[in-house]
Amino acid sequence: DAKTTQPNSMESNEEEPVHLPCNHSTISGTDYIHWYRQLPSQGPEYVIHGLTSNVNNRMASLAIAEDRKSSTLILHRATLRDAAVYYCILISGNTGGFKTIFGAGTRLFVKA
Amino acid sequence: DSGVTQTPKHLITATGQRVTLRCSPRSGDLSVYWYQQSLDQGLQFLIHYYNGEERAKGNILERFSAQQFPDLHSELNLSSLELGDSALYFCASSVRGLGNEQFFGPGTRLTVL
Numbered sequence: 001d002a003k004t005t006q007p008n009s010m011e012s013n014e015e016e017p018v019h020l021p022c023n024h025s026t027i028s029g030t031d032y033i034h035w036y037r038q039l040p041s042q043g044p045e046y047v048i049h050g051l052t053s054n055v056n057n058r059m060a061s062l063a064i065a066e067d068r069k070s071s072t073l074i075l076h077r078a079t080l081r082d083a084a085v086y087y088c089i090l091i092s093g094n095t096g097g098f099k100t101i102f103g104a105g106t107r108l109f110v111k112a
Numbered sequence: 113d114s115g116v117t118q119t120p121k122h123l124i125t126a127t128g129q130r131v132t133l134r135c136s137p138r139s140g141d142l143s144v145y146w147y148q149q150s151l152d153q154g155l156q157f158l159i160h161y162y163n164g165e166e167r168a169k170g171n172i173l174e175r176f177s178a179q180q181f182p183d184l185h186s187e188l189n190l191s192s193l194e195l196g197d198s199a200l201y202f203c204a205s206s207v208r209g210l211g212n213e214q215f216f217g218p219g220t221r222l223t224v225l
Contacts, residue, residue: 043216100157
């Protein structure tokens with residue numbers, strides 16, 4: 001099964017950009033890269049996802065390496081409300097069955 | 113509020129017992145997913161149902177089972193409970209399959225004593 005590797009924690013200053021890396025060197029061609037975040041005492045919340053091309057939405061940007069073996073979630077201006085655990089997830093829809101494999105997550109600390 | 117509801121919020125029971133967790137997906141969502149989150153294992157995918165049919169299985173124990181009913185709500189049944197089953201159980205829903213954005217419920221905290 002494809003796995004993801006993320007740093008345990010990262011720290012950022014408020015209103016500065018944050019780049020959260022994720023390695024997924026065994027990704028297969030049908031795996032989508034999803035990012036979710038989990039705020040304290042809440043269920044995970046969708047952030048962004050992509051397959052091959054870089055993606056932007058109102059919350060963040062997702063930069064996917066050309067070989068798809070790594071990706072980076074970019075929060076353009078961190079706020080205190082962005083302090084959460086960020087999960088990089090591979091979701092496979094191949095004929096072998098759907099799988100959702102979570103990484104350990106990166107705990108993001110945001111300093112005022 | 114994601115639109116996904118889970119009941120009960122908290123559940124305390126004893127080893128060997130059986131419990132049922134309930135999930136109502138967002139209106140219009142056909143897919144329901146169950147996850148387990150414990151301190152030592154992190155967030156684990158258990159099972160995925162789409163429009164009443166099981167579509168994918170993850171790390172779900174044989175003591176656990178799930179189903180999705182015609183009205184699309186889902187139940188996760190946990191039996192012969194062990195101390196290690198204590199965890200947060202999340203349900204999520206999406207419009208279609210696993211490539212879509214999943215909306216998570218608030219979770220059910222299960223404590224097995």
